[in-house]
Amino acid sequence: xxxxxxxxxxxxxxxxxxxxxxxxxxxxxxxxxxxxxxxxxxxxxxxxxxxxxxxxxxxxxxxxxxxxxxxxxxxxxxxxxxxxxxxxxxxxxxxxxxxxxxxxxxxxx
Numbered sequence: 001x002x003x004x005x006x007x008x009x010x011x012x013x014x015x016x017x018x019x020x021x022x023x024x025x026x027x028x029x030x031x032x033x034x035x036x037x038x039x040x041x042x043x044x045x046x047x048x049x050x051x052x053x054x055x056x057x058x059x060x061x062x063x064x065x066x067x068x069x070x071x072x073x074x075x076x077x078x079x080x081x082x083x084x085x086x087x088x089x090x091x092x093x094x095x096x097x098x099x100x101x102x103x104x105x106x107x108x109x
Contacts, residue, residue: 004039006030012040 009032010022022031022043031043044052 002038004032004034006032006042008032009034009039010043011035015043 006029008026008029012033012035015022015033026043026045028045028048030045030048032039033041033043
């Protein structure tokens with residue numbers, strides 16, 4: 001038997017019959033949607049889903065920070081940065097490492 005990771009569950013048939021009632025009865029808690037008595041999906045409130053996505057984004061940034069902390073550092077002045085940013089984007093570095101390490105957000109999911 002599979003583990004159900006919520007206190008409430010509903011069959012897919014019940015959900016199809018009256019989705020509004022299922023959402024209301026959930027009272028902001030996750031609901032396991034069952035097909036043949038096995039969890040097929042979880043219905044979570046929008047605010048909960050948004051927090052999950054934000055947390056995943058944060059975890060991705062943490063990984064990026066740790067990876068970049070190991071890189072060789074380059075000393076730059078503010079004038080150097082301003083001069084570099086004034087250049088055309090076509091002249092910015094586009095090596096594979098830069099593309100691989102760029103932060104990703106929701107498209108990762």
